[in-house]
Amino acid sequence: MARLSREEVAKVARLARIALDDAELERFTDQLAQVLEHAADLEALDLAGVAPTAHPHGLVNVVREDEVRVSLERTEVLAQAPDVAEDRFSVPRIIGEAP
Amino acid sequence: MNALEVAASVRAGATSALEVVAESLERVAARNAEFNVFIHLDAEGALAAARRVDERVAAGETLPLAGVPVALKDNLCVRGQPTTAGSRILAGWRPPYDATVVERLAAAGAVALGKANMDEFAMGSSTETSAYGPTRNPLDPTRVPGGSSGGSAAAVAAGMVPVALGSDTGGSIRQPAALCGLVGVKPTYGLVSRYGLIAFASSLDQIGPFCATVAEAALVLEVIAGHDPLDTTSLPEPAPALVGHLDDGVAGRRVGLCRELVEGADPEVVEAVRRAAEALARAGATVEEVSIPEIKLGLSAYYLIAPAEASSNLARYDGVRYGLRVDGPDVEAMNVATRTVGFGDEVKRRIMLGTYALSAGYYDAYYGQALKVRTRMIEAFARAYARVDTLLGATAPSVAFALGAKTKDPLAMYLSDVFTIPTNLAGEAAVSVPFGAGEGGLPIGVQLLGPARSEARLLAAARVLEAEGGR
Numbered sequence: 001m002a003r004l005s006r007e008e009v010a011k012v013a014r015l016a017r018i019a020l021d022d023a024e025l026e027r028f029t030d031q032l033a034q035v036l037e038h039a040a041d042l043e044a045l046d047l048a049g050v051a052p053t054a055h056p057h058g059l060v061n062v063v064r065e066d067e068v069r070v071s072l073e074r075t076e077v078l079a080q081a082p083d084v085a086e087d088r089f090s091v092p093r094i095i096g097e098a099p
Numbered sequence: 100m101n102a103l104e105v106a107a108s109v110r111a112g113a114t115s116a117l118e119v120v121a122e123s124l125e126r127v128a129a130r131n132a133e134f135n136v137f138i139h140l141d142a143e144g145a146l147a148a149a150r151r152v153d154e155r156v157a158a159g160e161t162l163p164l165a166g167v168p169v170a171l172k173d174n175l176c177v178r179g180q181p182t183t184a185g186s187r188i189l190a191g192w193r194p195p196y197d198a199t200v201v202e203r204l205a206a207a208g209a210v211a212l213g214k215a216n217m218d219e220f221a222m223g224s225s226t227e228t229s230a231y232g233p234t235r236n237p238l239d240p241t242r243v244p245g246g247s248s249g250g251s252a253a254a255v256a257a258g259m260v261p262v263a264l265g266s267d268t269g270g271s272i273r274q275p276a277a278l279c280g281l282v283g284v285k286p287t288y289g290l291v292s293r294y295g296l297i298a299f300a301s302s303l304d305q306i307g308p309f310c311a312t313v314a315e316a317a318l319v320l321e322v323i324a325g326h327d328p329l330d331t332t333s334l335p336e337p338a339p340a341l342v343g344h345l346d347d348g349v350a351g352r353r354v355g356l357c358r359e360l361v362e363g364a365d366p367e368v369v370e371a372v373r374r375a376a377e378a379l380a381r382a383g384a385t386v387e388e389v390s391i392p393e394i395k396l397g398l399s400a401y402y403l404i405a406p407a408e409a410s411s412n413l414a415r416y417d418g419v420r421y422g423l424r425v426d427g428p429d430v431e432a433m434n435v436a437t438r439t440v441g442f443g444d445e446v447k448r449r450i451m452l453g454t455y456a457l458s459a460g461y462y463d464a465y466y467g468q469a470l471k472v473r474t475r476m477i478e479a480f481a482r483a484y485a486r487v488d489t490l491l492g493a494t495a496p497s498v499a500f501a502l503g504a505k506t507k508d509p510l511a512m513y514l515s516d517v518f519t520i521p522t523n524l525a526g527e528a529a530v531s532v533p534f535g536a537g538e539g540g541l542p543i544g545v546q547l548l549g550p551a552r553s554e555a556r557l558l559a560a561a562r563v564l565e566a567e568g569g570r
Contacts (some may be wrong), residue, residue, distance in 0.1 A: 004455075006501075008455070009451065010453045012455045012458065013447075015454050016438075016440050016450045016454045018435065018442070018451070019439040019564070028448060031509050032297075032451060032455070032508075035402055035513070036211070036452075036455075036511050037404055037463075038402070038510060039399040039402065040417070041396060041399055042396060042468045042472055043464055044398045045396070045471075046117030046434030047471040050471040051471070051474055052467060052474060053470050053471075053474040053477060054302060055302045055475040055526075056477070056524075056526020056551075057332070059331075068243075072195045072403060073195060074339065076195040077420075079191060079348060079420060080192060080195070080422075081419075082418060084420070089419055092426065092429055092430050092432075093430065094429070094430045
């Protein structure tokens, strides 16, 4: 596979909601490319027909009886939020001004 | 006093939990600035908890860890106490609940002093990626204590506390235990509840103990293990009996000295593993050499799987519900500013690596392929355990390295986990136990590996090596 490009790293950073300056983009591209080159040993393997394992014991849904239980303290949880309004988490504007 | 002596003495009324905890706090105060072990200390809370333990003992309760001071890795939630996972993005956060292991330790009479330093979100092998500065190895302050649970290891190695909890995703308990001359246990996946452990890679993370001796580690693991309905990946059974099997020995056991678990290690480490094999043979085990070529694929698979899971787990740090917020004109700008300021370089690298490995066009070649290698690894271990009971290898390729030696070269840092990663991928159990010394008199750790639920056997074997004292 072709060596990782700066453009690809910039795209991934955007997807991950991380801003990089030019020097960081340069450095991270080099470092990530190195790790992916080390992973080239996996690409070369013929693993057709091998089932993937996402979890050591397999994952099953676990349910409990639907009964009322004590939950987290609402005030304690909201006290940890950066901004709260009317007992809710408050964030900056989500919808833009009309054009 | 070790944990067993403390608990016995407090139960017998020969000393009080309050005295023990006060002394422990004095040792922390005397040396914490030098090693940067605790990044949050709750002295008042610990003294109050110690008084409550003394009351419970006086009321006739039999507490297995009565008055034992412990250090908690800072990714374990303690209600109302700062919990940062070594990250700026969680600075000032106080969890609204306790981790299950924190509750179980307290129920057993242990007293948490505070939170131990760690690599940011457990991503690192030296405790140098912490946003709160590096921890130094108490055995040689110019060197790292290992990581990511370096603060936990250093707290025990410095004699501040007899017990610490860490978490192990790719070696983060075993490697610092080796570098600090301690016993470290990575339990079978699901044996210890992860409820209240800040997630790094959920299919790999396990909590386990650091102690100076095998017997202490067995007792602590008995206390924290066992089914927890709050963790959907928790094994169904109660905690296994471990202390009762400590003296089982290794007579008649088959031990496999695993070629791929020593290859590339420093000669003095290879030599220590050979001496450990001889010690086990002298104690009655049959030792044979085994080869598991799949182990060599572990590092590559791990550095795709763990970042992929981390990129998903760390998406929750968006500045909305808790932790840091850096303001921006709209919600996305706020998310970006918060994450850019809040995360350190190593965390950013892994998030980007994971995002890339999961992205369209690369998923099959990287993440998909890594998951298949994981299957291969599990099958290869199963074949090995059909022939031998226990595998033996090195824990880390070298003794503790110098601060700063690997911080500029992520791949070199990743390679220090090469012997520990396969156990996490397989969801199995492993123990690191000190065995001899290398360069500069620094400790060497050897690793005993077994299938799922083999902790009692591994600890019994570790006890044999401990008794041999590195000879």
